[in-house]
């Protein structure tokens with residue numbers, strides 16, 4: 453398969469917290485074909501390997517990306533100025549399979565929150581959103597979710613905002629009326645969400661974050677252990693087969 457790299461103008465930039473940035477890249481044709489849960493591979497000046505960042509939202513011919521500075525690549529990316537161009541390969545991967553008329557719980561943990569915005573938007577008032585953060589200072593995108601979702605619940609690990617505790621606490625209550633769960637965040641969180649979904653017999657899709665190199669299925673660098681249809685362990689690629697997987701298929 454051929455993947456085209458495209459230069460996109462940075463048309464909006466905002467710092468959301470000390471370390472988290474909100475960027476909007478203009479590209480009508482990419483915006484039209486990008487689906488919730490997909491990601492882009494960003495070329496960062498002076499770095500050979502592209503950096504994978506999830507699509508946070510698609511609006512007015514722009515692709516919105518919200519990312520945290522973790523190392524040199526994301527630091528350089530955060531220094532891009534409005535009017536400059538960013539080279540991306542997009543859209544990549546398989547996103548969430550969303551039924552807008554189903555009552556769906558969208559769960560984000562930390563920097564796993566951004567990809568849930570465009571995903572939850574598809575369900576509008578049928579979306580219940582549960583987003584978990586370390587503390588109040590880390591809370592992002594709350595008003596964005598509130599602008600369309602039926603219900604938005606925030607949890608913080610230290611209780612400084614919203615419910616004191618983890619996303620799994622409100623999930624135990626809201627899952628009783630849900631048809632589907634979609635989640636993105638740290639592996640221990642995804643493991644516990646998957647367990648609760650299984651106990652309640654509710655289908656659950658999870659988006660995995662794995663260290664990547666090529667991002668297009670060519671280097672085998674992002675393997676994740678999964679179960680095949682016979683229940684035997686095998687491997688899939690997060691970049692090509694995911695990043696979204698059926699939770700029952702993933703070996704935690």
Ligand SMILES: Cc1cc2nc3c(=O)[nH]c(=O)nc-3n(C[C@H](O)[C@H](O)[C@H](O)COP(=O)(O)OP(=O)(O)OC[C@H]3O[C@@H](n4cnc5c(N)ncnc54)[C@H](O)[C@@H]3O)c2cc1C
Pocket residue numbers: 491501502503504505506507518519520521522523524525526527563566567660661662663664665695
């Ligand atoms: C499918 C997917 C979607 C993602 N979406 C987001 C998002 O929406 N927002 C966000 O803040 N972060 C996201 N990440 C994580 C983000 O890609 C890393 O934080 C980023 O690549 C770190 O690059 P760096 O140069 O700053 O760090 P460094 O540690 O210096 O990076 C060194 C190398 O490791 C790779 N790497 C490091 N951490 C990760 C990681 N967690 N995942 C994949 N590769 C990594 C880098 O791409 C680079 O090649 C996503 C990762 C994946 C796989």
Ligand code: FES
Pocket residue numbers: 663664665666667668669670671672673674675689690691692
């Ligand atoms: S990152 Fe190369 S195969 Fe997935």
